[in-house]
Amino acid sequence: MKLLTDSILQHVPLRDADIKRIPGYFESVRTRRRQFLLREGDVCRYEFFVLKGCCRQYEKDATGKENVLQFSVEGWWITDLDSMLSGQPSLFNIDVLEGGEVLRITRQQLEQLFNDIPAVERYYRIISQRGYIALQRRILSLQKPAIERYRGFVSRYPFLETRLPQHQVAAYLGITPESLSRLRRKIAKEPL
Amino acid sequence: MKLLTDSILQHVPLRDADIKRIPGYFESVRTRRRQFLLREGDVCRYEFFVLKGCCRQYEKDATGKENVLQFSVEGWWITDLDSMLSGQPSLFNIDVLEGGEVLRITRQQLEQLFNDIPAVERYYRIISQRGYIALQRRILSLQKPAIERYRGFVSRYPFLETRLPQHQVAAYLGITPESLSRLRRKIAKEPL
DNA sequence: CCAAAACAATAACAAATGGTAAGAAATCTA
DNA sequence: TAGATTTCTTACCATTTGTTATTGTTTTGG
Numbered sequence: 088m089k090l091l092t093d094s095i096l097q098h099v100p101l102r103d104a105d106i107k108r109i110p111g112y113f114e115s116v117r118t119r120r121r122q123f124l125l126r127e128g129d130v131c132r133y134e135f136f137v138l139k140g141c142c143r144q145y146e147k148d149a150t151g152k153e154n155v156l157q158f159s160v161e162g163w164w165i166t167d168l169d170s171m172l173s174g175q176p177s178l179f180n181i182d183v184l185e186g187g188e189v190l191r192i193t194r195q196q197l198e199q200l201f202n203d204i205p206a207v208e209r210y211y212r213i214i215s216q217r218g219y220i221a222l223q224r225r226i227l228s229l230q231k232p233a234i235e236r237y238r239g240f241v242s243r244y245p246f247l248e249t250r251l252p253q254h255q256v257a258a259y260l261g262i263t264p265e266s267l268s269r270l271r272r273k274i275a276k277e278p279l
Numbered sequence: 280m281k282l283l284t285d286s287i288l289q290h291v292p293l294r295d296a297d298i299k300r301i302p303g304y305f306e307s308v309r310t311r312r313r314q315f316l317l318r319e320g321d322v323c324r325y326e327f328f329v330l331k332g333c334c335r336q337y338e339k340d341a342t343g344k345e346n347v348l349q350f351s352v353e354g355w356w357i358t359d360l361d362s363m364l365s366g367q368p369s370l371f372n373i374d375v376l377e378g379g380e381v382l383r384i385t386r387q388q389l390e391q392l393f394n395d396i397p398a399v400e401r402y403y404r405i406i407s408q409r410g411y412i413a414l415q416r417r418i419l420s421l422q423k424p425a426i427e428r429y430r431g432f433v434s435r436y437p438f439l440e441t442r443l444p445q446h447q448v449a450a451y452l453g454i455t456p457e458s459l460s461r462l463r464r465k466i467a468k469e470p471l
Numbered sequence: 472c473c474a475a476a477a478c479a480a481t482a483a484c485a486a487a488t489g490g491t492a493a494g495a496a497a498t499c500t501a
Numbered sequence: 502t503a504g505a506t507t508t509c510t511t512a513c514c515a516t517t518t519g520t521t522a523t524t525g526t527t528t529t530g531g
Binding site (some may be wrong): 146148154156168169172212216217218220221222223225226227229230231261 | 306338340346350360361404407408411412414415417418419420421423453468
Binding site (some may be wrong): 425461 | 521
């Protein structure tokens with residue numbers, strides 16, 4: 088739980104009294120591999136903050152291929168903002184790759200928290216903007232050849248590259264696992 | 280200028296007195312084809328709102344290829360948020376494809392406007408969230424084959440597809456103009 | 472209106488990526 | 502630990518996309 092308040096304190100100052108109040112707005116959930124936090128077709132009711140483990144948000148397209156929108160490990164948020172805000176059924180699944188623990192909070196509780204501790208709203212705005220910028224970077228990356236996308240992923244998220252199964256990385260990069268395997272071999276053969 | 284206040288009024292209510300005050304925060308700029316609103320290496324100081332014409336935000340990668348992040352036509356915003364917030368030199372160019380007129384506003388003026396008319400801050404938050412969701416959709420689209428990306432683009436932005444040169448559309452989809460031409464032919468040959 | 476520039480289509484060939492299948496290696500789990 | 506599952510690699514071939522070059526058309530700007 089300290090992970091959450093630390094994340095907030097990295098961006099905005101908080102009084103000790105407020106730090107102590109924050110956990111009360113969240114609900115803790117233990118997670119295990121393959122568990123769903125959100126299923127396609129359901130309305131997304133929570134924002135999740137990962138305390139331990141690893142989750143992914145993905146869509147299953149018409150051909151059954153899974154396209155990964157986001158991974159989330161310790162200290163990261165994950166939700167389907169579209170469904171959350173619109174109240175429409177989600178197009179995404181959020182599931183657990185590595186069990187652990189997440190915190191969850193409803194929109195109503197989050198708004199209550201914003202009202203009670205305005206600094207948290209500021210924190211939320213800041214991480215939202217950072218998220219927006221990260222999505223832009225990813226779009227530019229996806230316009231480049233697969234080998235560059237992979238190199239970019241490894242250099243930006245070295246801790247994910249080693250932690251995730253490679254076919255999950257492939258689904259994030261928008262290529263097949265076989266292609267990723269080939270790219271890795273090619274890179275391994277390169278002179279230093 | 281009514282285009283701006285109409286855009287705001289679509290998302291939040293405003294008193295007549297406030298509607299009248301809003302233009303004062305912006306500066307109007309006439310634009311002509313090929314003009315730069317932001318050059319790579321410069322710090323981005325403005326957010327732009329397009330009143331007439333068409334702009335694009337793009338990066339020039341190491342090989343000289345132009346990757347388009349965004350188009351912006353009447354009623355749309357465009358800026359480099361990253362450079363704007365960080366004060367770092369921008370990696371992007373924003374230039375004019377079709378001359379016309381834009382409004383521009385600095386961060387400071389925008390924040391002043393938020394303070395003076397809180398409903399505008401709410402409007403800004405709403406369109407930011409919509410922008411975030413649109414970027415997510417685009418990421419998923421970029422994980423699919425080029426022909427699907429193109430079909431998706433045409434069905435989502437029919438007014439852009441007819442208005443833009445095809446090589447600009449190609450740069451947005453992450454393919455070469457030649458590939459786009461092939462895809463168009465393929466689609467034209469399809470049975471109805 | 473005219474000359475120059477930009478744009479679009481096409482072809483032939485090259486390179487990258489996907490699909491399928493098979494098997495090896497690693498990891499879970501009972 | 503043993504069996505089952507998942508993960509990873511590799512090979513072969515098909516498809517998609519990129520590259521280069523050529524041609525003709527359209528648009529731009531003086």
